[in-house]
Amino acid sequence: MYLKGIIGLQALLVCSMSSISWGEEVLRFNSGEQQVQLVELYTSQGCSSCPPAENWLNQLKSDERLWKNIVPMAFHVDYWDYLGWRDIYASNRFSNRQRRHRNAGNVASVYTPGFVLNGKEWKGWFSRDPLPKAIAQRGILAASLQQNRLMASYSLTPDSELVLNVAVLGFEIDTPIEAGENAGRKLRHEFVVLAHDNHVSDSGQWQVDIPAVKADLAGRFALALWVSPAGKQQPLQATGGWLPRDIF
Numbered sequence: 001m002y003l004k005g006i007i008g009l010q011a012l013l014v015c016s017m018s019s020i021s022w023g024e025e026v027l028r029f030n031s032g033e034q035q036v037q038l039v040e041l042y043t044s045q046g047c048s049s050c051p052p053a054e055n056w057l058n059q060l061k062s063d064e065r066l067w068k069n070i071v072p073m074a075f076h077v078d079y080w081d082y083l084g085w086r087d088i089y090a091s092n093r094f095s096n097r098q099r100r101h102r103n104a105g106n107v108a109s110v111y112t113p114g115f116v117l118n119g120k121e122w123k124g125w126f127s128r129d130p131l132p133k134a135i136a137q138r139g140i141l142a143a144s145l146q147q148n149r150l151m152a153s154y155s156l157t158p159d160s161e162l163v164l165n166v167a168v169l170g171f172e173i174d175t176p177i178e179a180g181e182n183a184g185r186k187l188r189h190e191f192v193v194l195a196h197d198n199h200v201s202d203s204g205q206w207q208v209d210i211p212a213v214k215a216d217l218a219g220r221f222a223l224a225l226w227v228s229p230a231g232k233q234q235p236l237q238a239t240g241g242w243l244p245r246d247i248f
Contacts, residue, residue, distance in 0.1 A: 025146060025147070026144055026145070026146045027144065027145040027146075027223075027241065027243070027244075028142075028143070028144045028145075029067075029141075029142065029143045029144075029145075029223070029225060029239045029240065029241050030140065030141075030142045030143075030239060031138075031140055031141040031142070031237050031238060031239040032068075032140065033137050033138070033139060033140055034069075034134060034135070034136070034137055034138070035118070035134040035135075035136040035137070035138040035236075035237060035238075036067075036068070036069060036070065036071055036134070036141075036237060036238040036239055037069060037070045037071070037117060037118055037131065037134045037238070038070075038071050038073070038117070038118055038119070038224075038226050038235040038238045039057070039060075039070055039071065039072040039073065039115065039116075039117055039122075039131070040073050040075060040115065040116040040117075041053060041054070041057050041072070041073065041074045041075065041113060041114070041115055041191075042075050042077055042094070042098045042110075042111075042112055042113065042114040042115075042116070043074055043075070043076055043077070043112050043113050044076055044077050044078075044079075044080040044081075044087050044090060044112050045076070045085060045087040045089070045090075045175060045177055045180070045182060045187060046080035046081060046083045046084070046085045046086075046087055046180040046181055046182065047080050047112045047113070047181060047182075048181035048182055049112065049113060050112055050113045051182065051185070051187060052113075053113030053115070053125060054074065054113070054187070054188075054189060054190075055188075056125060057072055057074055057190065057191055058188060058189075058190040058191070060072045060190075060191070061171065061190050061191070067239065067240050067241050069133075069134070070131065071224050071226065071238045071239065071240040072191045073167060073169060073191050073193050073224055074189065074190070074191045074192050074193060075094040075097060075098065075193050076089040076090040076091070076094060076192065076193070077090055077091075077094050077095040077098060077112060078090040078091060078092050078094070078095050079095050079110075080112065080180075080181075083180045083181055084179040084180040084183075085177055085178070085179040085180030085181075085182070085183070088175075089170075089173075089189070089192050089193075089194070093196070094193065094196075095110075097233065098110050098114065098116075100233060101116055101119075101121075101233060104232070104233065106119055106120055106121060106233065106234070107120075107121040108121060113125075117131070117132075118134070118234065118235060119228075119232075119233055119234030119235055120234075138156075138236050138237045139154060139155040139156035139236070139237055140154070140155040140237070141153075141154050141155075141225060141226070141227055141236075141237040141238065141239050142155075142239075143225055143239065145210065145223065148209050148210050148212070148247075149207070149208075149209060150166065150206070150207070150208050150209065150210050151205075151206070151207050152164055152205070152206045152207075152208075152225065153204060153205045153206075154204040154205075154227050154236070154237065155204075156204070156236075157204070158201075158202065158203070158204050160202075160229060160230060161200050161201065161202050161229075161230035162200070162201055162202075162204055162227050162228070162229060162230060162236075163198045163199065163200055163201075163227065163228045163229070163230050164198065164199045164201065164206045164208070164225065164226075164227055165196065165197075165198045165224075165225065165226045165227070165228065165235075166196070166197045166198070166199070166208065166210055166211065166223070166224075166225055167193050167194075167195065167196040167197075167223070167224040167225075168193075168194045168195045168196075168210060168211055168213050168221060168222075168223060168224075168243075169191050169192060169193060169194065169221065169222040169223070169224055169240075170189070170192040170194045170213070170217050170218030170220075170221060171189075171190045171191065171192075171218055171219060171220040171221065171222065172190070172218060172219030172220050173188070173189040173190070173192055173217075173218050173219070174186055174187070174188055174189075175187050175189065191222075192218065193224075194213045194217055194218065194221075195211035195212070195213050196211070197210075197211050200230055204227075210223065212248060213248055214248065215246075215248040219245075220242070220245060221242075221243040221245070221247060221248065222240060222241060222242050222243055223240055223241060223243055224238070224240040225238065225239050225240060226238035226239075
């Protein structure tokens with residue numbers, strides 16, 4: 001099993017760390033061995049406290065660490081929809097993901113804006129602390145994407161089943177808010193999770209399709225990939241990168 005994983009991995013490692021190749025319509029993603037930090041923001045268009053947190057996350061779009069050292073994501077939750085504004089990017093699945101973090105002890109409670117860094121609650125944003133640097137060596141997550149077919153491999157031999165998470169992120173999203181706590185504001189969203197699938201493997205290798213989303217949901221798209229142990233939400237390794245504007 002280990003030898004097969006290495007052979008599959010070598011077929012994917014054509015490019016350098018976190019690089020993307022556009023030749024022959026093949027995209028390649030590579031985390032490198034050092035852990036890439038997965039930043040999860042739980043947010044809502046119906047939460048008046050969320051725009052400052054989203055503005056901070058939005059700035060990571062031009063950060064030199066993007067995709068190489070950090071993979072940011074904004075999960076829009078639906079539990080504030082009752083306040084008078086329905087967040088069209090919100091999903092009960094994302095709300096439940098945040099609740100599972102709480103149930104597992106990863107976060108103390110469910111709230112917005114709430115940050116989770118590498119599977120653990122991070123309150124540094126509230127005191128304007130910088131993101132801490134990751135120092136762990138976690139193996140290589142490598143993937144190639146041709147059309148909508150994704151081939152991925154994780155270099156460390158799994159002790160148990162692993163889950164590959166595949167999320168399509170939306171960028172350049174402007175939403176006029178007409179009701180609720182943010183009524184009258186126009187909100188800019190980046191790193192919005194538009195779709196999220198997960199796939200189990202006992203070999204550390206996957207061949208799957210990326211989830212399809214509507215092309216008019218965002219001005220630009222990216223792909224976020226991360227591997228977690230089955231039954232847990234803490235990431236072992238992550239990678240990501242931009243997608244062609246016409247992919248959907």
